């Protein structure tokens with residue numbers, strides 16, 4: 001008699017299937033223009049099952065503008081870490097109004113977890129990984145849990161760690177879509193200008209990549225845009241784009 005499949009076997013099978021689906025979509029659609037990728041994903045491949053995740057940072061306007069051109073009711077997930085600049089929160093509200101986005105989902109850290117691991121709100125000073133985990137990684141896993149896929153505005157030029165970024169990539173049992181992966185800084189600037197898009201006010205002060213205020217600094221001329229994030233630490237990503245999220249997503253989907 002055949003052994004009954006264990007839950008772990010089913011997860012491994014499902015994830016292999018998702019990886020194959022992501023690779024297939026990347027081969028089929030990855031070369032299209034970003035707005036075409038968004039359109040095909042939102043109207044065909046993941047109709048009614050796709051969200052966008054936005055930090056409303058330095059580069060966020062382009063992706064959100066394109067999404068609003070395709071479907072203003074696309075859910076947009078914003079992780080309110082409790083540590084954002086006031087300017088970012090104001091920018092979020094202004095862009096939502098500019099683009100007429102109708103489904104903004106603000107996800108907060110889990111209060112019980114926050115009380116347990118960061119009761120004083122100063123965890124970022126001693127353990128940035130644990131702080132990002134409770135304020136970003138776990139909340140994102142919760143935010144994307146209802147969807148099969150989500151859009152991000154990540155691009156290859158932003159950091160050496162993103163140099164091989166695919167347009168479609170598997171994350172556990174879901175697919176992350178990076179329609180702007182192959183865009184350059186000039187593509188970004190040209191689009192902002194052509195559509196007269198509002199800029200995060202912090203960009204004028206040299207903040208070229210914007211996250212939480214305790215962990216973000218202005219960037220010096222000629223430096224990598226993300227060099228102002230966790231400056232002085234080896235850390236380069238908050239974890240929402242790394243394997244920690246895959247584990248959270250796997251746990252969330254059990």
Ligand code: SF4
Nearest residue numbers: 128131132135212215
């Ligand atoms: S970026 Fe800094 S403040 Fe924000 S969650 Fe990560 S460690 Fe905490």
